[in-house]
Amino acid sequence: MNAYTDLIFEISRPGRTGCSLPERDVDAVNLSKKLPAHLIREEAPDLPEVSELQLVRHYTALSNKNHGVDNGFYPLGSCTMKYNPKINEDVAKLDGFSRIHPYQPEATVQGALALLHELQEDLAVITGMDAVTLQPSAGAQGEWTGLMMVKAYHQQRGEKRTKVLVPDSAHGTNPASATVAGFRTVTIPSTKNGLVDVEELKKHVDDDTAALMLTNPNTLGLFEKDILEIASVIHEAGGLLYYDGANANAILGKTTPGKMGFDIVHLNLHKTFTTPHGGGGPGAGPVGVKEKLIPFLPVPRIEKRNGRFVLNREEPLSIGRVKGYYGNFGILVRAYTYIRTMGPDGLRQVSESAVLHANYLRKKLEPYFVSPYEQVSKHEFVLSGSRQKKLGVRTLDMAKRLLDFGYHPPTIYFPLNVEECLMIEPTETESKETLDAFADVMIRIAREVEEDPETVLNAPHTTVIGRLDEVKAARKPVVRWERETVRL
C-alpha cells in the first residue's frame, strides 16, 4: 500500500471475492433472447475483485484521511461547520422514525406528522414567519422554491416582474437560483463599510423589481444596520424581501427576519440546526413565508385539523411539489431534536457564543492580518491577506499551510469584494483552547510569511499528498480510471 492508498481496482486480483453466492437453483436465462443485442455486454464489467477484509481496510483507510468536525477545527466561513450532536442520530434512528414508509396512511404516521408540524411551527417562530414548508432538500433548492413563490405572487397580482437584486457580497447561489427561476439579477455594490449601499439600491429599485435577496448578517459577518430602510425601499416599490438564512446562526433568539421586514426565508438546517453537511445530500432547506405568500407554498402541506395531522394537497395557487414525499425526513428529525434539546434559551446562547467566539478570534488576529472592517462582527469575520501578498505569499498558500497543523482552512477568496480574503467562522461549539490554538497557528504562519516564506509557499508538508497541480487538474482532468493509466 502506498502513501495514497491504492485504488480499489489496483488491489484487485482475478478470482478473489468478498462473498460466496449459493449454487444457482434455477435454469440459466439466455439474455440474447430477452434483451436487444445492443444492451448486452460483450465482456464482463471490470469490477474490483477483493476480499471482505481488503474492502473494509481500504475504505477505513480512506475514511481516516477525511477531515471533519469530529476530528478537528473547521472554521469554514459561511458554512457553519459546527458540531452535530450525536443525540440527533440516536433519535433519527428510532424505529418509529426510521422504519416508516411515506405511502403509509396518515392515520398510521401521526407521530411523524406531528414532529414535522411542530418543526414547521418552531421554525416559523425562530424566523418570524407565518408558515413554513419543509420540502426543499437543500438551501439552494429552498432559494429556488422561494423565488418561484415570488414569481407566483407577482403573477397572481397581474404583474410580470423580471429583476432580482443581490448585493455584491451575496452567496453565489443567490444569483444562480434567481437565474434558474427565470429572473435576471442586478448586483448592488457595498459601501466601504461592507454594507449594502442604500443609495445605490434606490437607483435600481423600480416596478420591475421582484425581490431583493439579502443575508443578514451578511457574508462579511456584518449586520446590515439599514435593514428597515432597505425593507421599506423594496416594499414601497411592490417588491419582496428574501432572507438567505445561511447566517441565521448569528441571530437565533436575538431577532428574526420577520422583524427585519423580510417576506421569505430559507434556512440551511445543516448550518444552523446541526444536521450533517451532506456533501450533496440528503439535506433540507425549509422555507418560511409571511401570510401573503402562504397560498403559494408547495403542497402537500402538513396541517392540524380536529386534533389530527393531515396532508393538504388542495391549494390552487400552490407552486406545486418541489420534492418527493415531504422532504428529507431523517434530516428534519435531527433538526427537530436539536431545537428541542437546546430550547429557546439554548438557541439564544448559541448565537451569543458564536458571535463572541468570532470577535475573540478577530481581535487576536487583527494585529497580524489586514482587517478590512472595523466594526464588531457577528458569527464570522473576514481578514485580508493583502499584507502577505506584498511579501510574495498569497492567501491560498497560508490556507495550505494550515493543513500542516491539522486545521481545515477558512473559506478563502470569498466574498469577492475583499482582496485575498479569509472568511473565518469558528462557531459556538469550539472551546477557548481550540480558538487560542488556532490563533497561535495563524500568527505563526503570518510570521513565517515574513521570516521563512518558503515553508509557506511549499505547504502542505505533512499531508498524504502535497500541493496539487490545480492547473493540470483543471485543464487536463483525468476523472476516469483506466487500467492503462500510469499513476503520477
Add this chain to the structure above:
Amino acid sequence: MNIVLTDAARRQLLVSSPDDGRVPRIDAEMTGGCGVSVRLSLVWDEPRRMDITIPVGDHVSLHLDRFTKRYAGEHLLVDYNETDGFVLGEAFDSSCTT
C-alpha cells in the same frame, strides 16, 4: 516559462510604462467560495519580494509572484486591444457542488 507578447501588447506596454517605480506584473486573481476561479491580468504594480522576472525583449521584464506562476502555466500569450485592454492566455475555473 514562455511568455509571448503580440505586437499590440508590446507597443502598449512600452507606451504605458509609468515612471514611478512600478513594474509590469502578470497577476493571478483568485475568486472562491465553493468554486475556484483564477483570472490573469497584466497590471502596473510595485515589485514584490521573491518576484520572478521574465524578459520579453525591448528591455522589458514581466514580474510574476510564485502563486501567479503556478497558475499561469508554461505558455502564455499576451495580447492587447482597445476594448478589453491586455488579454492574457487562458484562465481556468473549477467548481464544486456543496
